[in-house]
Amino acid sequence: IFVLTTAAMVAVRSRLDKAHVALLYLLLVLAASVAGGRGLGLILAGVAFLAFNWLFLQPYGTFAIADPLDWLVLVTFLVVGGVATQIVHLLRAETAEARQRTEEVDRLASLGARTLAHPRAADALTALAEMIRTTLSLRECRIRATADLVPADEIVPWVVQSRLAAARLVDGTVRLAETPEPDSLLGDAVSLWLPLSAGDAVVGVLELVADRPIALDQKRRRFLAALRYYAVLGVERVRLEAETANVAALQAAARLKDAVLASVSHDLRTPLTTIKAVAQAMAADGDERAETISVEADRLNRLVADLLDLSRLRAGGFPIRLELNPVDELIEAVLQRVAGILGNRRLVVSLPSDGPLVVGRFDLGQSIRALVNLVENASKYSPPDTPIELAVTVDGGDIVMAVMDRGRGVPETEQERIFEPFYRPADAPPDGGGAGLGLAIARWLAEAQGGTLRYEPREGGGSRFVLRLPAARLDHLQESL
Template sequence: MRDQNDRGVRTGRGIVLGAALLAAVTTGLVRYQTLLGAVHVALLYLLIVLLVSARYGRVAGMVMSGLAFLAFNFFFIPPYHTLAIGNPLDWLVLAVFLATALTAAQLLHRARRESALREAARVKDALLAGVSHDIRTPLTSIRAIAHEVAQDGDERGLVIEEESIRLTQFVEDMLDLSRLRVGGLVVASAINAADDVVGAALQRVAGIAGDREIVARVEGEPLLAGRFDFTHTLRVVANLLENAIKYSPRDAAVELAVRREGDRLLFVVADRGPGLPPGEEEAVFSAFYRPRHAVPDARSAGLGLALARGLAEVQQGALSYAPRPGGGSVFTLSLPAVDLHDSLSVL
């Protein structure tokens, strides 16, 4: 309530000061009433509207648009000193002026709001990065102590160690997501073989997969390669496989295929899970977002796909979703491809 009152007082002050400025400018212009063209008056009045909008907000700017419209008509549209209009074309002049003034006030308000949101997001990401960094040290200590307790035969130590590992991973994801947004994530792109990424990803998810079938294949050339950061790419592919395992039926295989299309190297992960409801195809890549049909899982914070897309884009790549024919999901990681024959000849 207090904020609303403060905004109201600020808007009122802006209207009063703007009206005073408008009156002063009008007094000066009236002396040259017959010499001034409509364009000169319109530009000066638009400047007043923009100044008031920039300083006191959209409402004050829109009120000033109305006042400037009336002053324009009364003092500078014949017959003077009346709101009547002799030339029908002057209606067009006034209508265009009013529409331009209102649009300018609205656009300026939107630009200021977007700028404020970007700044708030930047500060939030910087704060999250700092907090996440500071949390890692005590988590490491907790994990070490819990490990010692577990070795003494206390099962509670094992539980604490597992939970600390999960929390550490969450903090790492938060830290990397914040670094991505503020441009602080280190990327070391180099020529890497697709086979190496596939093998490492399968090893990483082996414990989660258990006896689940994962069908992996590299299509086309004997050795596909791309220019990317191996660690970041491995993280993305492993994340996609983990999601596919989580949401697929136990009797349905998860598929990982790698192929080249033009100058792009594609890692395609397909499953037979429920897929995404219409309209959630892009929302699923937002931080902390979980689909409406998501399997209840308190261990999932909804950061995986947001981080995966960020890691793809920072390597000049992309990550997209498509429904799978017959049911399920298809996630495609696209990265710059490299022709190994050309690369070796250059070397």
């Protein structure tokens, strides 16, 4: 094309201006740069420079230049041709790099999506490690979660704690980096340990092991950085799967335990009734052991009832009847129920002395039971020569009933655990301490009625259990009447 264009211009050079020749040659130089790259463009610019001088500047057929201004034309043509060739080259390079990055991102996204789409998260991590191994030509590649690290490792725990990369060199020595990236470790490293970070926490370590020094160009570094991100997602997915499986197992175990408790508790009712009847017969015959048997049978019967109610509360099948009830009736019923439990212990009751009648919307029977459990708990865990106090106040829309004692109190670490079923403090009485169900049932009963139950340390020593139940507004009550 260059030769044909030159021949055509020579044929009509008498009618061509120098600018026309320069523009046509520049067009050919640009076309050559686009088609063949910078090298071809520069070569063609040089050839066009010589042809321009030889064929189109007088005297023709020599490199001598008669008009000094023609030097300006030639030099300008050569400079513009070279600059244009370089610009085209840079544009080609940027376009190629952008296309390459786009293809790389698409490929990584596709590979990552396919890898993480495995039904099992552990298989996804294995596939991801194999992808890194084959792409980087490694001997081994392992993705290890922090939970799977063994204490014998020396380097890996350091990587986790410091969140920095580490490497083993060809001579066997270990080099520690100053950043999480492996850039400063490349060249002599045959093993790399890279932290896998999620936010401020290190969730795992990526181990790369090669037979020769690991070399990563810019493209492979971008690839490794992207797959490290997918490795973090995979490790987190493994952790979430394990937590989900653990929660499911705990829920299944809880359901099984509740079913067993309900079944066993129900089956114990008949023999307990028989034992009670036998104890009464023994008492009629004057047997001194009858009272002990009767007391223990009553205690076991209460435990069985608690177990049955616990399983029903957990299953959501416990009946709650919310009705309008005066608080003084609730307290009077509680005093009657705890009379046998307290014996000679004093129970000091404090009720609002002025104001209207305090009425609440709660289940009377279950509220009695919750308060009885609290009073019984105070009796067990406080000195027998100290009184137990029951104070009733009104706080906004709640009736507040506080059961207080002068016992040891509850350590801060156990203030929530005491409401867990079957939990007993370390200082629980060996006999008569119960099975650890009273407080758990009391809290469940409170929450089932829209109330709360919490523990507070008592000023001066001791415990304060605060039961809050919804109060009823008297103006609404009068309107309904």
